Amino acid sequence: AVAEGWGNLKVRLVFGGDVPVPAKINVNKDVNFCGKHGLVDEGLLVNKENKGIANVIVYVRDKGVSIHPSYESDDPIMVDNTKCRFSPHVTPVWTKRTLMLKNSDPVGHNVKVDTFLNPPINPVIPSGAALKQTYTKTEPLPTKISCSIHPWMTGWLVIRDNPYVGVADKNGLVEIKNIPAGELEFQFWQEKVGYVREVELDGKTVLWNRGRVKLTIEDGETLDLGDVTVPAKLVK
Template sequence: MRNTMLAHFLCGMIVLWAAVAEAQPWGDLKGRFVYDGEPPTRKPLIVTADVEFCGKKELLEEHLIVHPDNQGVANVVVWIFLGRGDSPPTIHESYAETAKAEIVLDTVHCRFEPHVSLLRTTQTLILRNSDPIGDNIKIDTLFNPPINITLPSRSEVQHRFTAEERLPARVSCGIHPWESGWLLIKELPYMAVSDENGEFKIENLPAGEWTFQFWHEQAGYLNEVTVDGQVTSWGRGRATFDVPSGEKNLGDLLLSPRLFAE
């Protein structure tokens, strides 16, 4: 009798949980980062090693990539920020499919691809070298043991990071000093990186008020952003938005050239 009652209770709780999950509204956060000035020209990188192979690849600087036609800023990193004592958001079921995924960081034509990688602590990082020459991948993490791996031509290794990082970790190569990249490691899946047009999108957030952090390798924290014609201060790159059910479109977010001044 007790077992029957317990089974009925558990079934009821499962049904109740499913009903609550179904009733939870979800929304996307999207926007586009725009360079508020004349797009800078990317300079050629100076190739000093494996010149016979790498010197033929027409490599360009990647620390600031602005689309020449629409002024979109690539590689702005966005993630949900939780302060001390903040409750983490519910994770939408759509993220379950990629929770155990393999994320590839590849060396292709003497550069890291992608330039900025996003990794959850539940996922596995594949460090790959697709080039016909040897390479080195060094990742300078703070809350995980840093790694420094030499990869022979056309080889790969797996690696797991168990702790999240507060900021993107630098990726570099001891053989080819011009190779650079970044890796953001988080427990939550709610993060994004802007594409070549400056566009980003974080999907299926629980509807409600959330704080996000914005960062770029050249600018650091995006502390000043022009939104709807108004210059807005984002302390430590943090801004809070009310994400409705459906979509919150921030529109064009203008970034002053002085943010990227060297």
């Protein structure tokens, strides 16, 4: 299907509760290097100034959507092992593009990728090395990545057959641009919450079954949902 125009989605995810303080990581491997970076648990990062929730994932669930030409790129999508963490913590991976797993640290890492529909991998990536990886199938949910050498290291890949994936920044803001116009189903997910199945919107409690909501994108317009509050009770 060819889209009859393109629009954008904007939303800010806000934590409905006291701002949690991320736990410090107990660094017990490669302590001389990894121990100097002040590592914390990145599972739930809430901005203490504006309560924005980082790393909430929003993506289009519909199959066979039109792809805007602005997304075409031959550059690899990078995930770096740097300062004993995965950077970025959450990475959208469109199946048309190549993923590059790299290691900028002076210590070795392995990258265990626990996919369901694509073959799982667990390569060792020596210091300064990089490895290319491709995926052909959409994964039903975000895919956990981890490092067995440094067990605190976790991150997520969002492997989809379209590029319409947004990840909340440190202020909780998600923007997805050049989405095909029309009604689409969007998935909202966060690693400590899972499906964002209940939110507060315009002062009212709204239930999103399995974290899914149908939204209509208008040609040439930005649909701005404003602040969407995620209640603290959803955190597992």
